[in-house]
Amino acid sequence: MIVKVKGYEFDAVIARDSFDRRAVQLKNNIIHALKKLGIPDGQVEIPLEPGFKKVAASVEWFAEGHRMFYQYDVGKFVNNLYVVSKVLELEVAAVLNEEKSMMDFIGAFAEDEDVEEKRKQAREVLGLNHDVKNLDEINKRYKDLARAHHPDTPTGNLEKFKAINHAHKTLKRELE
Secondary structure: OEEEEOOEEEEOOOOOOOHHHHHHHHHHHHHHHHHOOOOOHHHEEOOOOOOOOOOOEEEEEEEOOEEEEEEEOOOOHHHHHHHHHHHHHHHHHHHHOOOOOHHHHHHHHEOOOOHHHHHHHHHHHOOOOOOOOOHHHHHHHHHHHHHHHOOOOOOOOHHHHHHHHHHHHHHHHHHO
16 A cells, blocks of 8 residues: 655555554654754654554654644554654655755644644534545535635625635645
């Protein structure tokens, strides 16, 4: 299975055993990768869950005065944590190889403290269930609503159109 996320494509690694041990290894890989950018382990937060549970994996860290966050939620915790680890490994390598600036790295992950509440509100604006993670479904709903509320149509509403666009961007950032 190929994972496509944040502009990268790589093979998924599906853990079949030793879930918790693998989760600890992946956590250490993430800390090690961020340390290469000068981010001390004390500024990296990676909550561990039982590896077999179907819950999101996330990492939160601080650099240059910014709170950064990345989360992946498609299956078992340990498999989600693998994707988080791989994305950060690739992003850190891009900075170290000068393919990406540190400011671009920060921009790709910087988020407000209330990001979860904003995602919940975005799903409400688009009329989606709180647990929808399918980007195709989100895009379809966005296009339907944007078409219906576009200011150039007779039933258009500029404020609603702006809210729909903002909601779509919020969810797209979460899932790409």
